[in-house]
Amino acid sequence: MSGVAQRSGVRRWRGGRRGERPMVPKAEFTSYYGKPVLNPPVWEAREIAGxxxxGGLAGGSSLLAAGADLTGRPGLARTAKTGALAAGLVSVVALVHDLGRPARFFNMMRVFKVTSPMSVGSWLLGGYLPAAGVAAVCALTGRLPRVGATATAGAALLGPGVAAYTAVLIGDTAVPAWHDGYPEMPFVFxxxxxMAAGGLGLLAARSDESEPARNLALAGQVMEMLAFERMTHRIGMIAEPYHSGRGGAYIRAGQVLGAIGATGAALSGTPLVPAGVPRRxxxxVSGAALMAASAATRFGVFHAGMASARDPKYTLVPQRERLAKRGSAHAVPPA
Structure with a gap:
């Protein structure tokens, strides 16, 4: 046998240079009997990502409705209030359908626990939906304007929490792509x-009242983009499911739709619209693209998290890196 055998491998001549072939195969991150290290959440994409x-559309729309009332845009206010109520009701239907029985939703409200995102979120929805409902009914009927104004303010106060609490909820799980992104995920959501609420305003409101919707949509698009880029850059390899597979496809679609929608929204407020194309x-079109972009982002985050839970690599590698850092930090220097 040519070459020199060593404990770490066998040296061979390759291209005029000595190389070394390790005897130990490269490590593969597999689990016992191929089972995932984590049990992925038993959530359906259509219900929970929806x-x-x-929920984000509802919360953002309530904030937009309050701004429209303050700036004297009744048409935009009616659109936002109606959209907030409709989105809020359908979101609860989707949640209850995933839970299986309506009683399970009400059981989550038996106790208020500040440390439980699910408990806080349930109480947020319990307070938000009646306020959004009263605001929408008063706006559509034109009756009880003071009651409607109070309800609009209440829904706007709770709206940001309704829009972002689900980010805290998934960040509180052990799913790697969600848990490791917890500092930025609320800003992404x-x-x-x-972006979704502003898109709804652009889609349904008159052009002379759509400026607040346009500004909100553009600000949201920039916030989501910057927060998402910061999150994926910071978490390193755990961000891979956000760039590949089903989750990556949704994220890329959302980025393209968001860019198209933001460009159209910005142009719709300037004289730069091509001749012959109605600004409305x-x-x-830009509003519809922005709403679709928001939905694609939520579905992308959902599927990326599920993919990271199914692959043991995203659980084992970060654990080993943390253990190595902890060991080096506590290592005793040689005398």
Missing amino acids: YFFL AGSAA VVAA
Whole structure:
């Protein structure tokens, strides 16, 4: 046998240079009998990712409605209030459908626990939906304006929490792509909610009242983009499911739709709209694109988290890196 055998491997001549072939195969991050290290949440994408999106749309729309009232835009206010109520109701239907029985939703409200995102979120919804409902009914009927104004203020106060609490909820799980992104995820969800609410305003409100919706949508798009980029850059390899597979496809679609929608929204408020194209059409198309972008982001985050829970690599590698750092920090220097 040519070469020199050593404990770490066998040296061979390769291209005029001595190389070394390790005897130990490269490590593969597999689990016992191929089972995941974590049990992925038993959530259905349509219900829970849809719940994330609709809750964000509802909360953002209530904030937009309050701004429209303050600036004297009744048409935009009615659109936002109606959209907030509809999105809020459908989001609860989706949540209850995933839970299996309505009683399970009410059971979550038996105790208020500040340290439980699910408990806090349930109480937020319990207070938000009646306020959003009263605000929408008063706006549509034109009756009890003071009651409607109070309800609008209450819904706007609770709206940001409704829009972003689901980010805290998934960050409190052991799912790697969600848990490790917990500092930035609320900003991703809040930006996505603002983008969706602004998109609804652009889609449904008159052009002469859509400026607050346009500003909210553009601000939300920038917030979501910056927070998402910061999150994926910071968490390193755990961000891989956000760039590959089903989750990555949704995220890329959301980024493209968001860029298209933001460009159209910005143009709809300037004289730069191409000749012969109604500005109202540009605003509506961009609003629909922004809403679709927000939904795609929520579905992308959902599927990326599920993928990271199924692959043991995203659990084992960070654990070993943390153990190595902890060991080096406590290592005793040689005398």
